[in-house]
Amino acid sequence: MKVLLIEDDTDTSRFVAEGLRERGHVVDASADGRDGLFLALEAGYDVIVMDRMLPRIDGLAIVKTVRAAGIKAPVLILTTLGGVNDRVEGLEAGADDYLVKPFAFAELLARVNALARRPPMAAEETLLRVGDLEMNRLKRTVTRAGRRIELQLQEFKLLEFLMRNAGQIVTRTMLLENVWEFNFDPRTSVVETHISRLRAKVDRGFDRELIRTVRGSGYCLSASP
Amino acid sequence: MPPRSLLRSTSFRLVVWYAAVFGASVAILLSFVYWITLTTVDQQINDSVEREMAVLIEIYGSRGLESTERAIQRRLADLGSPRRYILLLDASGKRLGGNLSAMPPIEGWTVMEVPREASDQPSRGEEMTALGRRLANGEFLLVGENRYRAEKAQDAIILAFGWGIAITVLLALGGGALLAVGFLRRIEEINRTSRAIMAGNLSDRVPTRGGGDEMDRLAVNLNAMLDRNQALMESLKRVSDDIAHDLRTPLSRLRQRLEVARATVATPEEYGVVMDQAMAEVDAILETFAAVLRIAQIEAGTRRASFSDVNLEAIVSTVAETYAPVAEDGGHLLHATISRPAMVYGDRELIIQMAANLLENSIRHCSPGAMIAVTLTGEAGAPVLCVSDTGPGIPAAERENVFRRFYRLEASRTTPGNGLGLALVKAVARLHGAAVELSDNHPGLRVTVRFRSTGNAS
Numbered sequence: 115m116k117v118l119l120i121e122d123d124t125d126t127s128r129f130v131a132e133g134l135r136e137r138g139h140v141v142d143a144s145a146d147g148r149d150g151l152f153l154a155l156e157a158g159y160d161v162i163v164m165d166r167m168l169p170r171i172d173g174l175a176i177v178k179t180v181r182a183a184g185i186k187a188p189v190l191i192l193t194t195l196g197g198v199n200d201r202v203e204g205l206e207a208g209a210d211d212y213l214v215k216p217f218a219f220a221e222l223l224a225r226v227n228a229l230a231r232r233p234p235m236a237a238e239e240t241l242l243r244v245g246d247l248e249m250n251r252l253k254r255t256v257t258r259a260g261r262r263i264e265l266q267l268q269e270f271k272l273l274e275f276l277m278r279n280a281g282q283i284v285t286r287t288m289l290l291e292n293v294w295e296f297n298f299d300p301r302t303s304v305v306e307t308h309i310s311r312l313r314a315k316v317d318r319g320f321d322r323e324l325i326r327t328v329r330g331s332g333y334c335l336s337a338s339p
Numbered sequence: 340m341p342p343r344s345l346l347r348s349t350s351f352r353l354v355v356w357y358a359a360v361f362g363a364s365v366a367i368l369l370s371f372v373y374w375i376t377l378t379t380v381d382q383q384i385n386d387s388v389e390r391e392m393a394v395l396i397e398i399y400g401s402r403g404l405e406s407t408e409r410a411i412q413r414r415l416a417d418l419g420s421p422r423r424y425i426l427l428l429d430a431s432g433k434r435l436g437g438n439l440s441a442m443p444p445i446e447g448w449t450v451m452e453v454p455r456e457a458s459d460q461p462s463r464g465e466e467m468t469a470l471g472r473r474l475a476n477g478e479f480l481l482v483g484e485n486r487y488r489a490e491k492a493q494d495a496i497i498l499a500f501g502w503g504i505a506i507t508v509l510l511a512l513g514g515g516a517l518l519a520v521g522f523l524r525r526i527e528e529i530n531r532t533s534r535a536i537m538a539g540n541l542s543d544r545v546p547t548r549g550g551g552d553e554m555d556r557l558a559v560n561l562n563a564m565l566d567r568n569q570a571l572m573e574s575l576k577r578v579s580d581d582i583a584h585d586l587r588t589p590l591s592r593l594r595q596r597l598e599v600a601r602a603t604v605a606t607p608e609e610y611g612v613v614m615d616q617a618m619a620e621v622d623a624i625l626e627t628f629a630a631v632l633r634i635a636q637i638e639a640g641t642r643r644a645s646f647s648d649v650n651l652e653a654i655v656s657t658v659a660e661t662y663a664p665v666a667e668d669g670g671h672l673l674h675a676t677i678s679r680p681a682m683v684y685g686d687r688e689l690i691i692q693m694a695a696n697l698l699e700n701s702i703r704h705c706s707p708g709a710m711i712a713v714t715l716t717g718e719a720g721a722p723v724l725c726v727s728d729t730g731p732g733i734p735a736a737e738r739e740n741v742f743r744r745f746y747r748l749e750a751s752r753t754t755p756g757n758g759l760g761l762a763l764v765k766a767v768a769r770l771h772g773a774a775v776e777l778s779d780n781h782p783g784l785r786v787t788v789r790f791r792s793t794g795n796a797s
Binding site: 199267299308 | 625626629630636641642645657660661662664668669687688691692695702703760
């Protein structure tokens with residue numbers, strides 16, 4: 115995967131770039147807004163990761179320019195701690211996801227992967243399928259190996275998100291944001307509780323576990339072990 | 340008020356312009372009056388000369404030259420003062436009568452200097468308007484009138500002119516200076532307040548007069564801005580105080596732990612354990628930090644800009660559904676009763692967090708077996724969210740304190756938490772103009788959030 119990283123903080127930049135390269139991605143790193151924008155417009159990238167506050171050209175301005183130029187590459191914005199309004203502004207400007215600094219590398223990796231593999235127009239699909247698990251979004255039904263599984267509304271939303279990102283790691287924070295609209299860290303085990311209930315319905319009684327816990331990162335729903 | 344700053348003030352410059360425009364108007368007006376007056380006076384002089392000429396020609400025509408000469412003498416004697424000038428010459432140019440000495444005959448209208456011998460005041464160089472006519476037998480008759488009247492009118496008008504312009508300009512400048520001084524005084528008040536604030540007296544404000552004029556409105560707006568900034572700064576100061584007091588403890592603990600580990604840990608596995616612990620602690624500190632900043636941001640009120648109509652009923656039922664299994668796993672029973680649809684004008688994300696915080700509070704502080712009830716009802720058109728439990732509750736004396744940042748009851752010191760949950764609830768409620776109230780649930784705690792009805796919230 116070809117990733118453009120625009121980040122002026124050298125420590126963060128090195129931390130992210132080295133981590134991504136170790137996992138086999140090609141990373142172009144730029145430390146200022148103007149060079150970053152130039153690269154974003156000139157070279158085709160699969161994902162653009164950029165800081166919200168950049169020297170010379172601001173992050174939001176870059177997103178807007180890139181989008182205006184018709185470039186569809188997903189953009190992940192890195193915001194500073196507590197900059198709650200940054201997130202809304204970033205998404206409004208055309209960014210696809212955001213991450214608050216400081217972050218765990220696993221979190222960034224999971225989000226970059228999710229963005230890069232996000233199939234276009236996925237939101238419109240009615241039928242989702244992972245192995246023998248099937249979901250009909252219109253009828254709100256889920257079956258596994260032809261057997262009907264009854265899910266509560268929240269379990270359904272959780273499973274839908276996992277199926278959309280099948281084969282990829284989704285972090286706890288990604289689930290909180292996308293399934294529950296929680297943009298904060300709850301002090302109780304909300305995610306763990308719901309995952310375990312979902313698991314009980316989806317995986318119990320089947321040979322192969324579809325929902326796996328990835329230690330230190332999050333969860334992964336996949337048909338292959 | 341130093342004169343230099345008065346002269347440089349915008350209002351004074353404006354006044355000078357006004358004075359110039361007024362002065363020019365007065366000048367144009369007086370020029371017009373001058374022109375009309377002089378024309379009228381000229382006309383009167385001409386009429387008078389023509390009448391005299393007509394009378395003398397009439398006498399000449401009916402009674403002959405001799406009678407005309409006598410008539411001239413008589414008329415000049417009657418007039419007494421030499422305002423009127425008459426000269427009668429024979430065909431050869433020899434003087435026959437009148438009060439002027441012989442001169443070359445000029446027919447028609449002329450304006451000429453009054454000859455020295457005929458003038459009252461020879462030094463002044465008087466002028467007269469004269470009419471010359473050739474008579475039937477070749478004699479020449481000249482009738483003239485002193486232009487004294489016209490000159491007097493002219494002088495009077497020029498005098499009025501000078502005074503008029505001088506007074507206009509003086510009044511305009513004087514009034515303008517007064518205006519500018521008043522204006523500058525109010526500007527100076529604002530400057531003084533700015534200097535006082537820069538010098539550190541943050542609570543100083545621009546005095547207002549309650550007149551509702553532009554300057555008053557400016558002062559009121561400036562004061563409102565200063566109030567807002569002061570509130571923001573105080574909030575910021577509280578945040579830094581909180582951080583200084585309450586993040587130092589976990590950071591010192593972390594440092595001690597690392598120091599001990601450095602001295603005692605030997606194997607890579609043990610290092611791994613210490614690293615994991617340290618990271619978990621750093622995460623907790625960062626999370627507390629984020630929560631403090633978030634509360635500060637909410638208290639700053641900047642999020643009001645992104646308010647919209649929010650379906651409170653949907654939020655409360657979703658959050659209750661989210662926490663029902665969590666409560667169940669903790670051995671509690673969570674029950675939600677939503678009796679009416681409710682819309683509030685607010686921040687969806689924050690209302691979700693507020694509802695979540697209230698439920699988590701009950702789940703975390705109750706020992707297993709508690710009943711947790713969430714109700715959404717309406718009182719007088721305004722939605723009321725109520726979360727109650729049958730847990731330990733909060734003693735009446737402590738109920739106000741628990742809204743303070745980092746405040747934790749003795750009884751809950753051992754349960755994990757950062758003491759920011761209710762502070763955030765309070766901040767979100769205040770942002771929405773809602774009132775939060777803690778009461779006794781007999782037993783347990785009841786938290787009531789009274790929203791304002793949609794439309795009234797600002």
